Amino acid sequence: MSTLGERIKLIRDELLKINQSSFADRLGFSRVATISDYEKNKRNPDISTLCKIADMGSVSLDWLLTGKGPIEEGGLNKPRLTDAREAEWTLYCEEYTTIETYEIKDSGGPGEFPKGRPVGAISIPKKDYKKDLVAIKVEGESMSPNIVDGATIGIDTKDRSLISGKLYAVWLNYEGVTIKRVFVYPDRIILKPDNPTFPETTIPSQNIGKNLIVGRVVWVYQRY
Numbered sequence: 001m002s003t004l005g006e007r008i009k010l011i012r013d014e015l016l017k018i019n020q021s022s023f024a025d026r027l028g029f030s031r032v033a034t035i036s037d038y039e040k041n042k043r044n045p046d047i048s049t050l051c052k053i054a055d056m057g058s059v060s061l062d063w064l065l066t067g068k069g070p071i072e073e074g075g076l077n078k079p080r081l082t083d084a085r086e087a088e089w090t091l092y093c094e095e096y097t098t099i100e101t102y103e104i105k106d107s108g109g110p111g112e113f114p115k116g117r118p119v120g121a122i123s124i125p126k127k128d129y130k131k132d133l134v135a136i137k138v139e140g141e142s143m144s145p146n147i148v149d150g151a152t153i154g155i156d157t158k159d160r161s162l163i164s165g166k167l168y169a170v171w172l173n174y175e176g177v178t179i180k181r182v183f184v185y186p187d188r189i190i191l192k193p194d195n196p197t198f199p200e201t202t203i204p205s206q207n208i209g210k211n212l213i214v215g216r217v218v219w220v221y222q223r224y
Contacts, residue, residue: 002067005041011057011064012039027052029100031118048098048123096123101135101152107177113157113214122152128219132158136169136177142193143167143179151222153179157215162189167217172201177214 002010012023012035020035027049029035037043045053054061062068100118108115114134122135138151147153147167155169162168164184169177170191180191180201189208191201203212 003041004044004065004067005039007064007067008035008045008053009039011053011059015057015059026056028098029118029121031100034100034118034121046098046121046123048096049121051096052098095125097126097129098123099129099133099135101137104136104138104177104179107134107136109171109177109211111211113177122221124154124219124221128154130156132156132215133218134215138179142195142198143181144195145224146194147179147220148222148224151220153217153221154219155215156218159216159218160213161216162213169214169217171211171214179217182213 012018012020016023018026020039021032024030024032024035027035034043038045050064051061054064057064098121101120101122102114102116103119106116107113114136119137124135134155134157136153136155138147138153139149141149153169162182162184164182166182167179168182170180170182171177172191181194183190183192186205188202188204191203193200
């Protein structure tokens, strides 16, 4: 029986007849190496990505996952799923999408955010997705217990309007991109970590640059 990677390569190479770069573009990935990793079975796509691959190749998701079902010249037959299972796959594919994730330490400054190479991907409900969203993996305990080390956060890079008390990704020359709760006052803003053992930062109004705010945190996915 073929491996999942071999079936993904078959869809890309024999059915779609496109290279790995074009395949990555269609899936919304900026890193071509992700496709190579899939095809070599070095890592597995999440279910949302599998949904996209099956749809692109017009193959059964069940066949893609299990390798079961006949293969005919010129395409793949779609083995029929039970009504309940078909409904389950359809519901998931319709409600979730996959986006790449970046490490916060390599994410670059405001003008190039995100700069680094993606380190993975995450499936999120489509209602949580928007065009200018960037997913970042958090490191450290400065925002615990509300955001723990290893959490993935969504940053809306187009939303830079300040609302006192909200969470933002901010750019600090001595620290890079970091997550802070922002409090706005007439003469200053305070960047405050949720963890009281970490110091807060006060910036006078005249020193607030246009590149301070990278974007607003709009969701958090994490395990406690």
